[in-house]
Amino acid sequence: MEDELSFSDIYGGRLALQRRHYSPSCREFCLSCPRLSLRSLTAVTCSVWLAAYGLFTLCENSMILSAAIFITLIGLLGYLHFVKIDQETLLIIDSLGIQMTSTYASGKESTTFIEMGKVKDVIINEAIYMQKVIYYLCILLNDPMEPNGISQVVPVFQSAKPRLDCLIEVYRSCQEILAHGKATSTSP
Amino acid sequence: MVLKAFFPTCCASADSGLLVGRWVPEQNSAVVLAVVHFPFIPIQVKELLAQVQQASGVGVAVLGTWCHRRQEPEESLGHFLEGLGAIFSHEPWLQLCRERGSKFWSCKATHRQVPTSPSAPGEDQVMLIFYDQRKVLLSQLHPPTALPDHQAGDATASTRGLAAVFDTVARSEALFRSDRFDEGLVRLSHWQSEGVEASILVELAKQASGPVCLLMAYLLSLISAASTCRVFKLWPLSFICSKLSTCEQLRHRLEQLTFIFSTQKAENASQLMRKANMLVSVLLDVALGLTLLSWLHGKDRIGQLADALVPVADWVAEELQHLLQWLMGAPAGLKMNRALDQVLGRFFLYHIHLWISYIHLMSPFIERILWHMGLSACLGLTVALSILSDIIALLTFHIYCFYVYGARLYCLKICGLSSLWRLFRGKKWNVLRQRVDSCSYDLDQLFIGTLLFTILVFLLPTTALYYLVFTLLRLLVVTVQGLIHLLVDLVNSLPLYALGLRLCRPYRLSAGVKFQVLEHEAGRPLRLLMQINPLPYNRVVHTYRLPSCGCHPKHSWGSLCRKLFFGELIYPWRQRGDKQD
Numbered sequence: 001m002e003d004e005l006s007f008s009d010i011y012g013g014r015l016a017l018q019r020r021h022y023s024p025s026c027r028e029f030c031l032s033c034p035r036l037s038l039r040s041l042t043a044v045t046c047s048v049w050l051a052a053y054g055l056f057t058l059c060e061n062s063m064i065l066s067a068a069i070f071i072t073l074i075g076l077l078g079y080l081h082f083v084k085i086d087q088e089t090l091l092i093i094d095s096l097g098i099q100m101t102s103t104y105a106s107g108k109e110s111t112t113f114i115e116m117g118k119v120k121d122v123i124i125n126e127a128i129y130m131q132k133v134i135y136y137l138c139i140l141l142n143d144p145m146e147p148n149g150i151s152q153v154v155p156v157f158q159s160a161k162p163r164l165d166c167l168i169e170v171y172r173s174c175q176e177i178l179a180h181g182k183a184t185s186t187s188p
Numbered sequence: 189m190v191l192k193a194f195f196p197t198c199c200a201s202a203d204s205g206l207l208v209g210r211w212v213p214e215q216n217s218a219v220v221l222a223v224v225h226f227p228f229i230p231i232q233v234k235e236l237l238a239q240v241q242q243a244s245g246v247g248v249a250v251l252g253t254w255c256h257r258r259q260e261p262e263e264s265l266g267h268f269l270e271g272l273g274a275i276f277s278h279e280p281w282l283q284l285c286r287e288r289g290s291k292f293w294s295c296k297a298t299h300r301q302v303p304t305s306p307s308a309p310g311e312d313q314v315m316l317i318f319y320d321q322r323k324v325l326l327s328q329l330h331p332p333t334a335l336p337d338h339q340a341g342d343a344t345a346s347t348r349g350l351a352a353v354f355d356t357v358a359r360s361e362a363l364f365r366s367d368r369f370d371e372g373l374v375r376l377s378h379w380q381s382e383g384v385e386a387s388i389l390v391e392l393a394k395q396a397s398g399p400v401c402l403l404m405a406y407l408l409s410l411i412s413a414a415s416t417c418r419v420f421k422l423w424p425l426s427f428i429c430s431k432l433s434t435c436e437q438l439r440h441r442l443e444q445l446t447f448i449f450s451t452q453k454a455e456n457a458s459q460l461m462r463k464a465n466m467l468v469s470v471l472l473d474v475a476l477g478l479t480l481l482s483w484l485h486g487k488d489r490i491g492q493l494a495d496a497l498v499p500v501a502d503w504v505a506e507e508l509q510h511l512l513q514w515l516m517g518a519p520a521g522l523k524m525n526r527a528l529d530q531v532l533g534r535f536f537l538y539h540i541h542l543w544i545s546y547i548h549l550m551s552p553f554i555e556r557i558l559w560h561m562g563l564s565a566c567l568g569l570t571v572a573l574s575i576l577s578d579i580i581a582l583l584t585f586h587i588y589c590f591y592v593y594g595a596r597l598y599c600l601k602i603c604g605l606s607s608l609w610r611l612f613r614g615k616k617w618n619v620l621r622q623r624v625d626s627c628s629y630d631l632d633q634l635f636i637g638t639l640l641f642t643i644l645v646f647l648l649p650t651t652a653l654y655y656l657v658f659t660l661l662r663l664l665v666v667t668v669q670g671l672i673h674l675l676v677d678l679v680n681s682l683p684l685y686a687l688g689l690r691l692c693r694p695y696r697l698s699a700g701v702k703f704q705v706l707e708h709e710a711g712r713p714l715r716l717l718m719q720i721n722p723l724p725y726n727r728v729v730h731t732y733r734l735p736s737c738g739c740h741p742k743h744s745w746g747s748l749c750r751k752l753f754f755g756e757l758i759y760p761w762r763q764r765g766d767k768q769d
Contacts, residue, residue, distance in 0.1 A: 022708050025190055025315075091703065093716070095190045095216070095315075099703055111702040111721050115349040184189050 007166035009033075010134050015162055017169065024180055025094035029170050031160045032087050036080075036105060048072055081106040085159040092174055094181035098122075098139060100156055112154075116181070118142050120150060122174045124167050135164045137171060191297045191314045192217035193282060194353055194718070196321040199223045199254070200286070202377040206272065207251045207282060208237065208363070210356045215349070218251050218282055219356045221321075221363055222378040230275050232373045243362040252282025252297075273298075282314070292712045317703075319718045321379040323695040324357045325364075327720050328457055330699055330731060350701055404449035412442060434574040437676065441568065444470060444734075464685040465734055473568035473679055480572055481565040490562055494555035501547045501583055505540050508586070512536050515654065524650045532654055536590055543586045570676045577672040584665045591662035592757065598655040599755030601644055608641035659752065683732035687725070694722035 001021040009015050013034040020028040052068030084105040091099040097115040104110070120140040127134055137156045143149035157167075194209075194217060202223045209220040224233055233250065240248050253272055273281045283296040295314035329351055364380045366372050429435045444466045454460040484490055516533035518524065561579075565572040581588075610616060611634070616627035629637070689696050698720045706715040723731075751758050 020705075022705055023714050026705065026714055028705065091705070093315075093703065095192065096317075096703070096716075101702070113700050113702055113721065117349055 005166075005169070007162055010129075010132065010161045010163060015160060015166065017162070017166055019169075019173070025177060027092055027173050027177060029090045029173070030087060031089070031157055031162060031166075033085060033160045035086070036084055041076075045072055077106075080104065081108055088157050088160050090156055090170065090174075092177050094177050095185070100154075102159070114139060114141065114154065119178075122171065122178065124164070124171055125153075134161065135167055136161070137167050189216050191280065191282075192317055193284070193295065193297075193314055194219045194317050194319055195284070196220060196222075196379060197318050198321055198379045198381075199377050200318070202254070202256065204255045204257075205253075205377070206233070206276070207254050207284065208233075208248060208376075209251050210247055210360075211249065211251060211278070212352050212356075215352065217353075219353050220251060221248065221357065221360050222376045222381075223254050224250075225375040225377060228374055233276075236374050240360065240362045244359045246356055246359050248360065248363065249278055250276035251278055252284065255283070255285040256288075257286070258288050284316075291707060292709050293715070295713045314713045316713055316715045317718050318706075318715070319353070320695075320720075321357060322385075323720055324354055325361070325379070326693075327354065327695050327698045329354050330697065330723055330727070332699070401449045401451050404445070405451055408442065408446050408449060412446070415439075415442075432574075432578050433673070433676075434571060434578050437570055437574040438567070440680070441470065441570070461683075461686060461732055462734070465683040465732055468685040468688070469680065469682065469734065470568070472684060473570055474566070476569035476679075477565040477567060477572055480569060481562065484562045484565065490559050491555060494558050497554055497558075498547060498551045502544065504583075505544045505547075505586075508540055509537060511657065512540075515657065519653065522649065522653065524653070525647055528647055528650050532650070536593075539586060539589065570679050573672050573676050577669050577676075580665065580669060580672075587658070587661050587665055591658045594651075594655040594658040595755050595757055598651050601648060601651050602755055605641070605644050605648070608637055608644065611637040612641055655755065677736045681734045681736040683729060683734060686728050686732040690723060690725060690728050695720045697723040697728060699723040699727065 003019055005017045005019070007015045007017055015034070016032045018030040018032070020030070022028065048071070049068055052064050056062065056064045081104060085102050086105050087101075087103040089099075089101040089103070091101070093099075093116075095116060097113055098119060099111060099113045101109055101111045118141050120142045122137065122139050124135055125138050127136060136158075139154045139156060140150050141152040141154065143151035192215070199220070199222070203225050205223045205225040206228070207218075207220050208222045208224055209218060211218050237248050237250070240246070253270075270283075280297045280299045283298070285294045287294075293316060295316060297314050331351070363376070364378050365384065366376060367384050368375065368377075368381050369383065448463050448467050448470070454463055484493075512533050515524075516529050561575050562572075564575060607617065610624065611629065614626060614629065615624050617623075618625045686697065700721045701718050702721045704717045704719065706717055708714060748758065
């Protein structure tokens with residue numbers, strides 16, 4: 001079962017949330033970030049090349065122009081491969097764990113898997129981010145030393161940064177699965 | 189709770205038979221290791237499993253049945269398989285079935301014993317997780333954080349979570365030794381059933397490594413015995429050897445080679461990785477050194493270098509002379525005390541004169557010495573760089589001497605000033621109580637003390653200027669030497685074998701796992717594919733870094749500034765085991 005909803009992130013950009021319901025114990029949430037806009041790309045490239053041309057008229061060395069082209073290409077490739085995240089996915093499988101995948105614009109995928117034994121709870125927390133107060137979803141991990149303590153807080157959807165309405169949808173589904181897991185684990 | 193069945197991808201196309209593996213009750217999961225095919229005799233299967241259990245320590249048992257229906261559905265096979273549940277009793281009994289031409293499987297897990305609460309069914313839901321047996325066998329799991337007190341206790345016995353799956357597969361090698369060409373009593377299907385994997389080169393290397401290790405260990409023991417003989421313990425040689433970084437680097441390399449060629453086998457995986465990293469590092473070092481050697485000895489570069497060396501040393505000495513002439517005049521418009529200025533300036537100029545004569549005395553022998561030192565590059569690039577660093581230290585020895593003279597003079601002056609300043613205010617340093625106490629001085633003591641204090645204060649700028657200039661020069665030389673040492677450290681400690689392994693065989697070093705949900709149909713069990721998540725490069729370097737020489741600056745910036753201000757001598761590159769001055 002699959003459906004798609006449209007939300008916005010904290011800056012007002014459009015996000016698309018795809019929910020896939022595989023079974024009562026397995027759900028996947030896929031958040032697509034806004035793509036790289038042609039306008040900003042053109043603006044950055046033009047400014048870099050204008051600066052290079054200005055330096056060229058000062059120094060009369062054509063190496064500056066080829067260096068500027070080289071830097072622009074390498075910078076764009078590096079940005080697409082290391083910085084720009086296209087999609088963030090949260091896969092929650094009851095009795096196995098929670099998996100978070102980030103897909104970069106160049107296709108690279110970076111995955112983190114947390115076992116269910118380490119997960120204490122999934123909550124929505126507030127944070128002060130620059131001049132805003134934002135909400136974010138995070139996973140609390142158990143502390144093996146202290147039974148009631150928390151060893152780590154792992155934030156989810158860090159680069160997409162959706163608003164509260166999107167987070168509430170994801171939070172409800174996650175809590176359903178965690179409750180389902182607790183119910184079936186207590187009964188033999 | 190959902191039952192998790194870990195199924196190897198290699199057995200997905202195998203014929204019908206019995207599922208053999210390990211049941212982990214804490215996580216309600218069954219790790220299937222192999223499939224036993226018909227015909228078999230139950231007694232022989234039980235004997236084989238007992239053998240494997242004894243050899244590996246893993247609790248291998250028959251977990252259930254596997255049915256792969258290639259032709260029309262056979263009812264008799266179904267009943268036969270159900271009957272097997274009575275012979276090999278296991279709780280719960282797993283029944284996996286795959287239809288011909290269908291991607292979706294049917295799984296059932298039945299409990300023999302009826303549970304106490306009537307509402308819970310006798311069957312469990314099953315979740316299928318496919319894993320690549322070969323990759324999981326060869327991979328080494330690196331947990332994210334090593335908990336401080338969980339190290340020694342639960343190393344082998346119980347591993348948490350998914351590490352249990354890795355552990356089970358890795359320790360069950362005894363089960364995977366037979367392939368389908370063996371004339372064994374029991375026919376198994378696993379990742380090696382098409383033929384046991386082996387490599388001729390690896391086998392040859394294993395056979396050859398025994399005698400080679402013995403030979404190299406003997407040679408290295410001879411060399412280390414020669415280096416610890418009495419001659420090197422006598423005072424001049426031991427002092428020089430402790431100051432030269434070449435000796436330190438050679439000693440480090442000797443230790444590493446002794447470790448690599450020791451006749452003891454590596455106890456665990458991390459020791460094996462360390463040996464491999466050291467070996468690759470030594471080989472790369474020697475290869476780079478030989479490249480440097482061939483470059484140096486071609487086109488008479490040694491001769492050119494030797495010809496350039498004496499003029500460079502002359503030029504450095506001349507520039508120092510100009511600097512001193514400038515200091516003896518009115519440097520930067522400051523007014524110096526003429527008499528002291530002349531004394532210090534002439535003293536240092538005489539030293540430079542001595543140094544230039546020494547260099548000119550050595551100049552006929554420079555080329556021979558450089559040629560022989562160039563030969564040492566075949567021991568490795570790190571040795572050549574250490575020799576370069578030592579040559580720089582020797583050529584700038586006069587700068588070091590000037591720094592020491594200037595620092596000692598300045599330090600004496602500061603000590604005198606602080607003590608006389610206390611006298612000026614009527615106080616005294618109490619050595620017994622280590623504090624400043626008031627004291628009543630006689631009039632003549634006060635008079636002489638104030639006089640001396642005034643003299644020292646007015647002579648302070650001159651001494652301070654000389655100290656500042658020579659300290660800056662010394663720091664420049666130290667920076668250059670530091671950069672060379674940094675490069676040597678990099679070559680010494682970079683784990684190249686681990687990086688190469690991460691590049692070419694990423695499944696060998698794993699940080700964890702990742703799951704992918706395969707095509708799903710409602711009503712069918714959930715199917716997942718478990719893949720290995722490789723370790724990121726920065727964690728590879730951090731985990732497998734080799735220990736370096738340990739020649740790191742031991743001062744923080746604050747203590748360095750404090751030492752500079754009070755004129756204490758700084759030794760930034762203390763070698764290991766040196767006593768403090």
